[in-house]
Amino acid sequence: MNSITRSSRTVRIAFGVGAIALASSMIGTVRHQSAKWTSAELALLGSLSIRTLEPLGDDPSNRYANDSRAALLGRDLFFDTRLSGNGKVSCATCHVVAQDFQDGKPLADGVGRTARRTMPIAGTAHSPWLFWDGRADSQWAQALGPLESGVEHGGSRTQYAHVVAEQYRPEYEAVFGALPNLIGLPREAGPVSDTTWRAAWQRIPAGRRDEISRVYANIGKAIAAYERRIEPGVSRVDRYVDAELVGERHTSENTLTSDEEAGLRLFIGRARCVTCHNGPLFTDDHFHNTGVPLPRVSLPPDSGRAVGGRKAVAGEFNCASRYSDVKPEDCQELRFAVTEGPELVRAYKTPSLRNVAARAPYMHAGQLASLADVVAHYSAAPAAPFGHSELTPVRLSPNEQRHLVAFLQALTAPLAAPAAYLEHPAPHR
Amino acid sequence: MHLHQASLAPQSSAVRTALATAGLLMALSACSHFAGSAPSPDITTLKVSAHRLYRASVRPAVVPIPVRRLQSWTLHIDAADGRPVDDATITMNGGMPQHGHGLPTSPRVTRSLGSGDHLVEGVKFNMGGWWVVRFAIASAAGTDTVTFNLSL
Numbered sequence: 001m002n003s004i005t006r007s008s009r010t011v012r013i014a015f016g017v018g019a020i021a022l023a024s025s026m027i028g029t030v031r032h033q034s035a036k037w038t039s040a041e042l043a044l045l046g047s048l049s050i051r052t053l054e055p056l057g058d059d060p061s062n063r064y065a066n067d068s069r070a071a072l073l074g075r076d077l078f079f080d081t082r083l084s085g086n087g088k089v090s091c092a093t094c095h096v097v098a099q100d101f102q103d104g105k106p107l108a109d110g111v112g113r114t115a116r117r118t119m120p121i122a123g124t125a126h127s128p129w130l131f132w133d134g135r136a137d138s139q140w141a142q143a144l145g146p147l148e149s150g151v152e153h154g155g156s157r158t159q160y161a162h163v164v165a166e167q168y169r170p171e172y173e174a175v176f177g178a179l180p181n182l183i184g185l186p187r188e189a190g191p192v193s194d195t196t197w198r199a200a201w202q203r204i205p206a207g208r209r210d211e212i213s214r215v216y217a218n219i220g221k222a223i224a225a226y227e228r229r230i231e232p233g234v235s236r237v238d239r240y241v242d243a244e245l246v247g248e249r250h251t252s253e254n255t256l257t258s259d260e261e262a263g264l265r266l267f268i269g270r271a272r273c274v275t276c277h278n279g280p281l282f283t284d285d286h287f288h289n290t291g292v293p294l295p296r297v298s299l300p301p302d303s304g305r306a307v308g309g310r311k312a313v314a315g316e317f318n319c320a321s322r323y324s325d326v327k328p329e330d331c332q333e334l335r336f337a338v339t340e341g342p343e344l345v346r347a348y349k350t351p352s353l354r355n356v357a358a359r360a361p362y363m364h365a366g367q368l369a370s371l372a373d374v375v376a377h378y379s380a381a382p383a384a385p386f387g388h389s390e391l392t393p394v395r396l397s398p399n400e401q402r403h404l405v406a407f408l409q410a411l412t413a414p415l416a417a418p419a420a421y422l423e424h425p426a427p428h429r
Numbered sequence: 430m431h432l433h434q435a436s437l438a439p440q441s442s443a444v445r446t447a448l449a450t451a452g453l454l455m456a457l458s459a460c461s462h463f464a465g466s467a468p469s470p471d472i473t474t475l476k477v478s479a480h481r482l483y484r485a486s487v488r489p490a491v492v493p494i495p496v497r498r499l500q501s502w503t504l505h506i507d508a509a510d511g512r513p514v515d516d517a518t519i520t521m522n523g524g525m526p527q528h529g530h531g532l533p534t535s536p537r538v539t540r541s542l543g544s545g546d547h548l549v550e551g552v553k554f555n556m557g558g559w560w561v562v563r564f565a566i567a568s569a570a571g572t573d574t575v576t577f578n579l580s581l
Contacts, residue, residue: 275556
């Protein structure tokens with residue numbers, strides 16, 4: 001090893017010794033503050049606190065992400081049923097604001113029935129991958145998927161451009177600049193499953209198709225500007241952790257019952273939930289096959305991330321696409337995404353557990369009806385219907401399972417968002 | 430359930446200090462990233478390759494190694510005779526032996542930085558625990574593999 005490397009190692013070692021000395025004194029301090037938790041446990045608890053959630057910065061792929069005008073436009077688009085094939089479906093149809101932006105159904109109902117459970121929205125701006133299979137790499141790319149799905153919004157790309165031009169022209173142009181000329185464009189056309197609309201799309205000259213697709217991308221960017229302002233709020237668990245960290249006496253606002261506390265101990269300990277449900281959003285932002293049962297109804301085969309990863313990399317509106325506001329080489333998550341391998345088969349995104357008690361039923365197709373069923377599933381860890389489950393049984397007693405459920409219920413909290421973003425906007429024109 | 434508007438309550442300085450302390454403790458236990466109680470017997474940052482063709486060391490850009498965040502590392506390689514190795518084909522893989530899964534990303538050595546240093550991009554760890562990362566190194570000196578253990 002050369003001398004430069006040797007000297008830098010010496011510095012690192014010296015720094016390490018200093019840090020250990022400093023931390024040793026602090027370990028003593030923290031230990032003194034909690035009679036219930038060891039310093040290592042307190043450190044883990046602290047890592048789960050919502051206070052450690054980093055504030056959202058810019059989204060380089062969406063230069064309008066922090067534009068409040070874009071957010072208001074996005075809010076109006078989110079609730080507008082004209083953005084659908086039958087005029088009855090908006091984003092808010094399945095992402096019901098008063099229900100933590102989900103619908104409580106095993107499978108979502110748009111213009112038809114989908115094959116997946118509606119996911120919540122709060123906090124998803126922090127996630128590198130959206131959808132259960134992570135097939136979108138941003139909130140704006142995610143928002144564009146359902147709009148063109150034949151069973152969700154069921155509309156088409158030119159239809160949405162026409163709606164924006166007719167209903168939102170001033171608001172759109174204030175943010176994104178002039179709309180393209182839509183004269184002569186068919187009302188319905190787009191790269192969708194409907195063969196008539198698809199053929200109509202192909203007949204549009206490529207340059208005009210690109211203009212329409214840019215309007216479409218901007219619809220997604222406006223919706224993302226809205227959605228990213230919906231964040232999870234402070235739960236009783238967070239307040240409990242805060243109090244434990246500083247050795248404060250517990251009040252009714254920041255206490256946990258003995259069952260909830262026992263559940264928290266299991267969560268970070270023997271039940272190993274924190275392995276994947278880690279960090280302030282209780283998710284590792286990754287994908288796992290946990291052997292969840294097959295859906296109760298017959299659905300097409302669903303390979304989860306094995307397909308979702310490839311879709312994300314090929315996505316028409318991903319970070320590396322022509323509609324992104326960043327250079328492809330700066331799309332780090334896409335550049336280094338895993339798209340092959342047996343562990344992707346039937347792997348699904350680890351959902352956040354914040355407000356999880358408000359979101360039955362559970363899993364990607366609503367296979368498990370209650371939190372008790374979920375905890376029982378992880379306790380037993382059955383073999384996967386296909387692919388390989390990462391779980392090993394933790395064999396929790398009925399009481400322990402009850403404690404875990406009690407703890408998960410204590411993660412319920414009001415969302416943190418401007419009031420105007422949590423209400424149905426006044427009818428737009 | 431009904432959800433109302435709420436904002437993150439301002440943190441008291443005591444809570445901020447406690448969180449910072451907890452963070453440092455996490456950092457320390459993660460600092461054990463290379464020097465703690467990992468299950469593997471050899472958790473140093475300087476390793477000799479399996480067939481003793483190379484000595485390699487890794488230097489994460491951010492210490493302690495963060496969880497859930499993409500990061501870059503610098504991999505330094507010397508040949509057995511002590512000369513730095515710049516011209517090499519290097520691949521990286523790894524995973525969690527106790528969980529049976531690989532890395533959550535496909536990190537790559539993207540370029541040589543000179544003086545035996547190589548830039549590794551796209552490194553990510555999505556959970557705490559024992560991780561193993563391996564570099565397969567092919568150069569004029571031969572092909573060999575070097576393995577590092579981390580405890581996050």
